[in-house]
Amino acid sequence: MFDKILLAVDGSEHALHAARIAAEMARGMKPKEFRVVVSYDIIPIYLGEPNLQFAIDSRKKDAEEVLSTALKEIGELPCEIHTELLEGDPATAIIDVANVRKSEIIIMGSRGLGRLAGLVLGSTSQKVVAHAPCPVLIVR
Numbered sequence: 001m002f003d004k005i006l007l008a009v010d011g012s013e014h015a016l017h018a019a020r021i022a023a024e025m026a027r028g029m030k031p032k033e034f035r036v037v038v039s040y041d042i043i044p045i046y047l048g049e050p051n052l053q054f055a056i057d058s059r060k061k062d063a064e065e066v067l068s069t070a071l072k073e074i075g076e077l078p079c080e081i082h083t084e085l086l087e088g089d090p091a092t093a094i095i096d097v098a099n100v101r102k103s104e105i106i107i108m109g110s111r112g113l114g115r116l117a118g119l120v121l122g123s124t125s126q127k128v129v130a131h132a133p134c135p136v137l138i139v140r
């Protein structure tokens with residue numbers, strides 16, 4: 001039904017739960033491609049060198065670890081798996097990837113790494129639901 005699945009992960013248990021559901025869906029649906037997106041915060045330019053490069057490298061490394069943990073959770077799929085690591089606001093990054101790659105469904109957690117315990121739906125999920133170009137599955 002959905003040939004191009006986009007999964008967004010941020011290193012939270014919620015996102016890993018979404019990853020398991022997305023992988024099960026992909027095993028049943030046999031899509032053409034499965035894409036995993038993670039974004040990391042923009043580093044303020046005023047940090048200056050060498051701190052700027054150090055900060056960029058460290059955030060990229062963290063984001064790569066988030067991706068590799070998610071890939072382990074996903075396991076083997078009957079389709080190509082792509083990964084995207086982007087800098088900037090996560091909701092904007094997810095929506096941009098969905099537009100450029102023509103994703104047919106976005107799968108993400110209801111909450112993420114944010115610390116506001118009472119929140120029902122995190123701000124990234126809210127923004128993606130509001131502006132996505134395709135259906136969005138919010139996993140609880």
Ligand code: ATP
Nearest residue numbers: 008010039090108109111112113114122123124125
């Ligand atoms: P907030 O960020 O508003 O404090 P939160 O962190 O609890 O709240 P969200 O950020 O909305 O909630 O996270 C919900 C889902 O959005 C996550 O489970 C994940 O699927 C996705 N997500 C959040 N941040 C990122 C990110 N940096 N990169 C990719 N996906 C993300």
Ligand code: MG
Nearest residue numbers: 112113114122
């Ligand atoms: Mg968040």
